Amino acid sequence: MDKKIITVTSPLLPDLGEFNECLKEIWDSKWITNNGSFHKKLEAALCKYLKVSYISLFTNGTLPLITALQAMHITGEVITTPYSFVATTHALWWNGIKPVFVDIDPNTCDIDPNKIESAITPRTTAILPVHVYGKPCDTKSIQDIADKYGLKVLYDAAHAFGVEVNGESILKAGDMSTLSFHATKVFNTVEGGALVMHDEKTKKRIDYLKNFGFASETEVVAPGINSKMDEIRSAYGLLNLKLVDGAIASRKKFAEVYRKVLRNINGISFFDDMQGVKSNYSYFPIFIDAEKYGITRDELYLKMKEKKVWGRRYFYPLISNFSTYRGLESANPSNLPEATKIADCVICLPMHHLLSEEDVTRVLDCIIL
Numbered sequence: 001m002d003k004k005i006i007t008v009t010s011p012l013l014p015d016l017g018e019f020n021e022c023l024k025e026i027w028d029s030k031w032i033t034n035n036g037s038f039h040k041k042l043e044a045a046l047c048k049y050l051k052v053s054y055i056s057l058f059t060n061g062t063l064p065l066i067t068a069l070q071a072m073h074i075t076g077e078v079i080t081t082p083y084s085f086v087a088t089t090h091a092l093w094w095n096g097i098k099p100v101f102v103d104i105d106p107n108t109c110d111i112d113p114n115k116i117e118s119a120i121t122p123r124t125t126a127i128l129p130v131h132v133y134g135k136p137c138d139t140k141s142i143q144d145i146a147d148k149y150g151l152k153v154l155y156d157a158a159h160a161f162g163v164e165v166n167g168e169s170i171l172k173a174g175d176m177s178t179l180s181f182h183a184t185k186v187f188n189t190v191e192g193g194a195l196v197m198h199d200e201k202t203k204k205r206i207d208y209l210k211n212f213g214f215a216s217e218t219e220v221v222a223p224g225i226n227s228k229m230d231e232i233r234s235a236y237g238l239l240n241l242k243l244v245d246g247a248i249a250s251r252k253k254f255a256e257v258y259r260k261v262l263r264n265i266n267g268i269s270f271f272d273d274m275q276g277v278k279s280n281y282s283y284f285p286i287f288i289d290a291e292k293y294g295i296t297r298d299e300l301y302l303k304m305k306e307k308k309v310w311g312r313r314y315f316y317p318l319i320s321n322f323s324t325y326r327g328l329e330s331a332n333p334s335n336l337p338e339a340t341k342i343a344d345c346v347i348c349l350p351m352h353h354l355l356s357e358e359d360v361t362r363v364l365d366c367i368i369l
């Protein structure tokens with residue numbers, strides 16, 4: 001019998017019966033977008049779940065990045081990481097900002113705070129770090145640098161839904177944080193995203209900017225974009241929010257099995273849980289030392305593919321290697337040795353709530369040589 005494909009992720013789907021009931025309510029109300037009742041309910045529910053005071057829903061995780069930069073009037077140069085999904089740097093491009101890439105700390109895959117200061121110039125206005133794989137950045141060191149140089153900090157927290165450090169949401173760090181609710185994320189609204197901010201004034205301003213800049217029926221205060229989440233996705237999100245803790249618990253269980261087996265394989269490394277961090281197990285990256293392991297990352301990746309196990313090389317190539325950015329001085333691989341090394345040896349293993357024990361065994365059988 002043909003084996004099924006095991007994909008890197010699989011979307012969390014709400015109960016179809018309950019979703020149908022919501023659709024009926026939306027149909028009856030005839031209010032399908034523009035800050036409807038499900039939109040309001042989802043914002044309130046997310047504030048509670050994520051332990052934050054203010055949130056603004058968006059249509060994806062890219063537009064909140066673009067909008068936050070606009071709202072904070074960020075210009076000139078912004079220090080960021082090359083080790084992320086390309087949307088992080090594209091958000092700078094869309095605002096006419098020059099990205100300045102800084103290397104990562106291989107122990108977390110997040111931007112290395114020790115390398116930020118030497119990249120600051122008189123044109124630097126902000127830092128755009130990413131909590132890669134949901135692993136929290138060193139937010140204290142980053143904030144100390146930002147305060148010293150008068151910089152803003154915008155966190156791309158696309159992977160960090162529900163992540164907490166010592167009982168506090170990671171989304172409280174910096175000036176603002178963005179989330180992605182794409183189908184491939186721990187919590188999804190099909191497509192979707194959000195911006196988390198710390199005061200009501202900013203929330204109001206962001207709500208104008210995601211609605212073309214309208215402050216009232218007749219007033220446009222800025223060239224805003226259209227990035228409002230509709231009622232259908234908001235309802236879907238509300239239902240998924242009830243399921244997300246169960247999905248994270250399943251992910252944790254599978255992560256523990258992976259770790260138990262992989263710990264005994266020479267040349268394969270991975271992350272353990274960080275002290276004091278409530279993780280969401282959004283990704284399970286492994287790092288291959290080809291010399292010790294015996295085959296290269298790409299050989300393993302292709303072998304997995306042959307066996308219908310679709311891992312993904314997140315994040316290879318580095319953003320700094322894409323044609324739009326590789327001409328930048330900071331994109332030179334000699335400036336980014338750790339990120340270059342990690343991008344060349346990483347594979348994210350299948351990690352989602354619908355894996356079975358048999359799936360996990362099939363994944364591990366590919367890796368055990």
Ligand code: T4K
Binds near residue numbers: 061
């Ligand atoms: N910042 C960071 C750090 C990000 O990682 C992202 C997005 C963003 C910003 C921007 O957020 P959004 O604007 O996207 O909300 C995926 C996602 O499209 C992207 O959201 C995500 N990061 C990135 C890391 O991964 P692909 O091209 O790898 O996805 P795709 O379509 O190949 O899907 C991967 C696997 O997931 C498939 O093999 C099967 C499974 N899948 C996927 C979809 C879409 C399903 O089973 N069902 C589905 O509907 O980019």
